[in-house]
Amino acid sequence: GENVEQHPSTLSVQEGDSAVIKCTYSDSASNYFPWYKQELGKRPQLIIDIRSNVGEKKDQRIAVTLNKTAKHFSLHITETQPEDSAVYFCAASDNFNKFYFGSGTKLNVKP
Amino acid sequence: KAGVTQTPRYLIKTRGQQVTLSCSPISGHRSVSWYQQTPGQGLQFLFEYFSETQRNKGNFPGRFSGRQFSNSRSEMNVSTLELGDSALYLCASSLDGTVGNTIYFGEGSWLTVV
Numbered sequence: 101g102e103n104v105e106q107h108p109s110t111l112s113v114q115e116g117d118s119a120v121i122k123c124t125y126s127d128s129a130s131n132y133f134p135w136y137k138q139e140l141g142k143r144p145q146l147i148i149d150i151r152s153n154v155g156e157k158k159d160q161r162i163a164v165t166l167n168k169t170a171k172h173f174s175l176h177i178t179e180t181q182p183e184d185s186a187v188y189f190c191a192a193s194d195n196f197n198k199f200y201f202g203s204g205t206k207l208n209v210k211p
Numbered sequence: 212k213a214g215v216t217q218t219p220r221y222l223i224k225t226r227g228q229q230v231t232l233s234c235s236p237i238s239g240h241r242s243v244s245w246y247q248q249t250p251g252q253g254l255q256f257l258f259e260y261f262s263e264t265q266r267n268k269g270n271f272p273g274r275f276s277g278r279q280f281s282n283s284r285s286e287m288n289v290s291t292l293e294l295g296d297s298a299l300y301l302c303a304s305s306l307d308g309t310v311g312n313t314i315y316f317g318e319g320s321w322l323t324v325v
Contacts, residue, residue, distance in 0.1 A: 101270075132310045143301065143316040144254070151311055189254060196308035197244040198267040201254035 102127040104192050106202025114210050119180050121205045123190035124172040130192040133166060133173050134199070139186045147188075148175070180209045213238065215304050215317035223323045229290040232320045236283050236304030243285040244314065245277060248299040257300075260285055261308050292324045 103126040113119050125133075134149035150157045150164045150173065157164050161180075166173040177184055190202040216235040224230050236243050244259040244267075256269035260279035277287040283304075289296055299319045305312035 134314075136316075143318050145316070146313055149311075149313070191254075193310055195310060196261065196266045197242055197259045197303065197305055197312070197314055198256050198269070199244075199246075199254075199314075200256070201246075203253045 102130055102192055102194070102200040104190060104200045104202045106190050106205060108205060109203065110206045110208070112208045112210065113180050115180060115182060117180055119175075119177045119184070119207055119209075121175045121188055121190070121207075122172060123174070123192075123202050124170075125192040125200070126171065127192070127194065128168075128171065129194040130200075132193045133164070134191050134193075135164060135175050136189045136191065136201075137186045138189065138204075144189060177207075180207075182209050182211050185209045215302055215315050217300075217302050217317035217320050219320060220318065221321045221323075223325060224292050226292055226294060226324055228292050229288060230292060230322060231286055231288045232300055232302075232322075234285045234287075234302030234304075234317060236285070236302075237315055240304035240306055240315075241283050242305045242308030242312070243279055243283060244303050244305075244308070245285070245287050246301045246303065247271075248301055248319070249297075254301070257287065259308060266308070289322075294324050297322060297324045 131152035136144035138144040163176040191199040245257040259267040279285045302317045303314040305314045
């Protein structure tokens with residue numbers, strides 16, 4: 101089955117800096133890659149996603165890039181703010197809501 | 212529009228007992244999936260239902276089962292509970308589960324097995 105690896109497990113940045121989280125996947129059939137943000141005690145919430153026919157997608161301060169050949173995708177957050185502090189999960193899917201999640205990255209944005 | 216609703220939110224069970232968790236999807240959503248979240252294993256897929264049929268299943272033992280009703284509400288059941296079943300159980304819904312459909316998670320049910 102699919103295996104999704106996520107790095108780093110923890111990331112500490114200064115407010116205003118950029119943060120990058122990287123994921124790799126193993127199954128070339130995976131064609132949908134969402135990113136979720138989970139605040140402490142809360143539900144995961146979708147922040148951005150990308151399909152396999154697209155190389156990059158941006159939404160304000162957040163961007164995701166996908167390299168299908170290398171089977172990796174990354175989340176980029178620019179101008180980080182303290183409210184960006186949370187755990188971020190990447191995921192990969194090739195069919196009906198069956199997602200394989202990365203192990204999560206705890207992002208800490210220091211004011 | 213109401214979100215995904217899970218009940219109960221918190222529960223404590225004893226080893227060997229069974230538990231049933233409930234999930235009401237967002238109105239109009241027909242696909243419901245379940246995930247187990249633990250600090251050690253992260254988020255793991257349990258199963259997915261659409262139109263009362265299980266379409267996908269993760270790598271969990273047969274003690275974990277689920278079903279979906281005609282109104283798209285879903286339940287999952289864990290029998291013969293073990294200490295390792297202590298986890299946050301998350302339900303997620305989407306329109307029809309097609310790849311690319313946004314999935315929306317519920318707040319989860321916190322299960323503690325003692």
